[in-house]
Each structure stands twice: as C-alpha cells, then as structure tokens.
Amino acid sequence: MTANNNMSVNDVHSQAALDGPSISPLKQGRTVSTAAVGPWRLVFGKLVRQKVAMVAGAIIALLYLVAVFAEFLAPALPTTAKPQYTYAPPQAIRFFVTNPDGTSDFKLHVKGYKVEIDKVALRRTFVTDDAKVVPIGFFVKGPAYKLWNLIPSTTHFIGPINPNDPMYLLGADRLGRDVFTRLVYGTRISMSIGLVGVAMSLILGVVIGSISGFYGGWVDTAIQRVIEVISAMPTIPLWLGLAAAIPLTWSPVSVYFVITVIVSLLGWTSLAREVRGRFLALRSEDFVTAAKLDGSSEMRLIFRHILPSLTSHILAVVTLAVPTMIVAETSLSFLGIGLKAPVVSWGVLLQDAQNIRTVATAPWLLIWPSMAVVVAVLSFNFFGDGLRDAADPYDN
Template identity: 70%
Template sequence: MNDISDPTSDLPPLTVDGDETGPAISPLREGDDPSKISVASQWTLIWTKFTRNKVAVGAGCVVFFLYFVALFAEVLAPTDPARAQPRLTYAPPQSLAFFTEGENGREWLPHVKGYAMTVDPASLRRSFTVDDEKVIPVGLFVEGTPYKLWGLFPMSTHLIGPLDDKQPMNLLGTDSLGRDLLSRLIYGARISMSIGLIGVISSLVIGTVLGALSGYYGGWVDLAVQRLIEVISAMPTIPLWLGLAAAIPITWSPLKVYFIITLIVSLLAWTSLAREVRGRLFVLKNEDFVTAAILDGSRQRRVIFRHILPSLTSHILAVVTLAIPTMIVAETALSFLGIGLKPPVVSWGVLLQDAQNIRTVATAPWLLIWPSLAVVLAVLSFNFLGDGLRDAADPYES
C-alpha cells in the first residue's frame, strides 16, 4: 500500500534523453521532498528555482547593494559632491592603508597619504605625488560636511572620512574642479538607478494596460494600439531624443528636467512589453478559468485585471527587470551627449561628460574608468537578474 503522504509516489519519473529529472509534476532535484513540492504554490516553485541560479542570486545582491547606496547616498558619501578643492584639480586616487609604522612597530591606523604638488614651469601643469610623510587618519562614522538625509533630517555623520574634515581624502581622485569623484559617483547612483526604476514603472503601466486591452478586445482596439506601436517603433531614437530635449526650456529646474527625461525615456520603452502582454492575452482569454469568470458575471475589466493579468505577474516581472538596464543606458547616453541631465545634477551620464575631452582622459583616466564601471556593473547585474527571473517564471520547465 502506498504512503498517502507522498502524492507523487505513483507518478513515473520524467525522462529527458534517458536521464531521470524527477516526477512528472515538477522539475525535482536530488534532495527535494516530493510531498512538499506537489503542494507548493506557484511563487514557492518560482523562488525555489530562482535560488538555484547562483549567478542570478549574486546579481540580485549587487542590485540590492546599488539601491542601498542610492538610498543612503548622503551618509555613504565621504563629502558633499559639490564641494570644490581648487588646489586639488585632477588629483589622483589615494590608497587606503590600515597599518602604519610606529615606535612599537606596525600599528593599526586606517589612513591615506597626503599629496605633494609640483608645477611644471614650462606648461604650468600641476602634478601630484604621494607624500609619505603626511598621514591623514581615516575613521568610520566621522563628522563632516553637514547635509539633510533625503532632504528632511539634518545630519553631519559620514560612513567614512578623514578625522579632520579639512584634510583631503579622495579615494577615487578628483575632477576638474577638485570635487571628490567617489562622493559624486555615490550621489550619481541615486539619479541613474532611480531614473531606470521610475521609467520602467511608467512604461510598465502603459505597456500592460494597452497590451491587455489590445489582446483581450481585438478588433479596432487591437488595430489602433498596434498601429501606434508601429509608429513609435519606426521613429529614429536619437533624433527624437534630440528634438524632445531641445524643447525643454533652459529655465526649468534640474528636478523638473529629471522628471521630463524620465517621461521621455518611458514613452519610448513600453512597446515591446505591450506586444508581449497582447500575445499572452490572445492565448489566455480562451482558457477555462476566464470563461468561468465571465459566466460568473464578472465584468470585463475585472476579468482582465483580476483574473488574466495576475497569471502573467512572473513573466512581467522578468521583462521589467530586463528593461531597467535599457533605461539606465538611455539616460547615460542622453546625458553623455549633452541632451539629457546637466550639471549641477549628478548622474553617471553627467560624470561621463568629461570623457569627451581627450586631454582630460589622458590626464585623469579615472574620470572615465569609474563611472563606466558603475554603468557596466549595474547593467550586467540587471541582465543576469532578469535572465534568472525569466527562467524561474516557468518553474515546470527543466
């Protein structure tokens, strides 16, 4: 007599190319409990499959870290990103050391070495070298430049910084005005990461609603939505961005320009999602659970948004995750070309504007390297995370 606690005991294993991969109802692996998997919810199966993808889990941790940095940029940044140090223009990165030589041998003292500046009498160009005799102690949770956390709470505590706020600490170097690149990179994460998130939310709403209406109703509704998608897709992206950016008045505040750029990017990015949702609606609207909801007296709006779309949640989540890096790259490209965000707004694209000057890149290559690495890290992390979510969206597929 079979054990009734194991509902999969009578099911033959699923065999692919002669290899047993598990019971027919679920892609089990060695060590899985069939009795738990057989009664698990859809989201549990998705989470189980996602956590097996170590690359996707690692990418998710990186994405979480980037948003954590963006959320607490004021605390994590060593100093104010707009604070200029005229005597330290294009100063190279300083190395963070943890031990120093003292009277009793090696002593624990986190510090950076100061700068020694020389001026070429012919070209009047400054050059910086490390001054081993000048030790600048560094600490955690030190008092520094005052700020308002999220624009609300006055604070002056920074996660890391020099014990003497008047001493320079530029772990990633400085720019043409002597501003700390690390602080600007941290503040830039807030703009670049949030513009991708806000833009995707906007395109998610537009693409999901129009795609659902197009796929469910068909007829003239589908015809109108598809022609609109074709018109937007046929427009050349760069000239359209140039035209829309040129229409933004130069008297507008940086905050208003930020939201307009977000809106422009989102209005051009909803078409692919709308087509995917439309295709899914064409298939699902003839399923038995939709027919049952209609016969039960549900209105069409309730059928679409309470019965059909929730079944697409996992797929839409994966598509949205893959769309965020596109938004980040779009903002970076617009700002790099000078038609997106502009100073005093700090974003990764704005930081990369210095890369247009060959002499600047040759003199201070860190101004190109670090913002580029930040963009690459964010884009790759979102892509790996999206791939993992897309694979996990169908937990029954081995």
C-alpha cells in the first residue's frame, strides 16, 4: 500500500513537471489569499463594501477640501459688507436666458434684485428683477486675497463676471455680507477645530489609558478617580467658567487655541477608559509575555507591542469623536462664550442670527449653518460606524 502511494505521488510530480509550472489548488482558495493580505487591506476592503460609509467619507473629504481652499472657492471676502443688500434673499443659479425674440441661449446667471416697500410691515423687501441678468462664471476675477495667507491672488472659483454685481447664492446677512462666502470660510474653523481637538484628546486618552491599564494597582485607581471627577462635572457650566477666564484683549488665534484646549480637556476620558480596558485584556497575552522574556522595556511593550493592536479600534473611536468636537465648538460660539467676530465659524454664524428680525425675515441665516453642522456630524457618524464595523475582526 505504501509503495503504491509513493508511486502515485511520484507520478503526480512527474506529470506536473511535464505540464510545466501551475498554480496550486490551495493557492487558488480564499484561505491562502486572505492570509496573504495585510490587516489594513482587509479593513479597507470591508469598508469599500459599505456604500453609506463611503458616501459619508466622500462628503467629509469634500468638506475638508472646501476648508483647505476656502479663499479660492468663496466668491467674495467674508468681511465685505454692502448695506444696500441687507437681508437680501438667496439667488438661484439659472442656465438659460430668454432673448427678446423668444429664443433661449445658454448663459450661467442669476437674476438681480429690485426693492419694493411693504406697506403693511412698513419695510423694504427684495424681489427678483427678471429684467436684470447678472452673468456669473468660473475662475473669474474678484477681490484680492492670500491663499493660506501666503499666495496672493484675485481668481475665484465662481463669482459674477462684474465684481460689482450682486451675487448672493445663500442670501445676505444684516450687514449685507455674503452668507455663502462666510459659510465657506466657517468650514475651515469648524472642521479644523474638530481635528485639532481630537488630536489633543487622542494623545491624552491613549497615553493616560495605556498607563492605567498596563500598570494597574494604585496607578490605575488614581487615574480612574480623576476620570470620574472630570466626567461628573457639568459640561456647560464648566465651559462657561473656563471661557469667562479668556481675556477680551486676546487675538482671535489665541482664543481659537484656548477653545480647542477647553474642548479637548473634556473629550479624552471616554477614550482613556476604552484603551484601559483593552490593555487590561491584552497585558496577559502570550505575545506580551514573550516580549517581556525577550527583554523589552515597559515603554516598548506599551507603544510597540500592545498599542498597535488597538490601532483600528482607536481610529474608529477618533472618527466618531470628531463630530462631538464640532458640536462643542458650535455650542460654545452659539452661546457667545466661544469664538467671536471677526472669526468666522458655523457657531459664530448661528450666534449672529440670534434676533427676532432674522427669524421673521431672513430664516436662511439659521438654516444654512445648521444644515452644515448636521451634514458634517451625520457624515462623521456614518463613516465612523462603517470604519468600526470594518475594523471588527469578528465581523465577516
């Protein structure tokens, strides 16, 4: 029986040599191909299959693209005021213009305004003037600016052909400033404060949580009591107290940095607890014991062996923490204790719209910043959920 088996194996090998190189049936299976793929490629492959998460990721990328190129994408400057267009309503982009002979030509434009007097409310109102056509275009010349405060330019992605013509795609505020321009500029502040705040919270949460979970004992007890004290503090009164300590003479950049620190000091506790729990579960694993026997130091055990195994989980948690930071900044600014003019953020835009006349005559001043916050928060939540599911090793 043994000789026959050996002969059959030799025959198979001889036949394979005659047929030339071929792919082993095992290599064609999913087990070998999956084992050859790195963990990050597996996570990305699972993430791509989640359509909602990918759409949310595309929206997030678009928002950050707007934040990076805000000066170029905005048709005007955020501080340019035209009182003659106070509370001017939004203008719709039109594609065809009607000629006197009844034919239509393709021409990108918006309709102008004309002022009428409301005899009941005794105030002026803006109505569409069909006779006035404001041509608009792409890559047009407009107000001078410095891209990233470094590169001077006068080219804007979209705007009126004549810079003096009115173009308010999302309406105008109480000073006649373009809401679309201010919304674009506000994207930079509101989206970046989320990243900066999460970065600071990430460092605090990972480092403190790692130390707490790795050492345990009195170190863990002391850190957990500090986390409990911070978590027990009421958020809004604490914000009020910390923001009230900011001197009024500070520059907008200094205020921005302090608000980021305030938001970060309250956002690291949940991540620290999650990291601590994972460290408590992993510090007794075989690979940690092997690293100890190999002579690895404690810092190397933490940051080289245990922490990398939490990377996907931390990444998902951080993605879900960004919208919390955005909402926190918006809430602080809306309450008047965060960023203030001349800084432009979504919260500042909402704070500027806190008056009865805005609600009655210019509701778009509240709608557009609110929609921006909602879209950003939902996009981060959907993308974070998809990333968390993709990084779950037990989810097939």
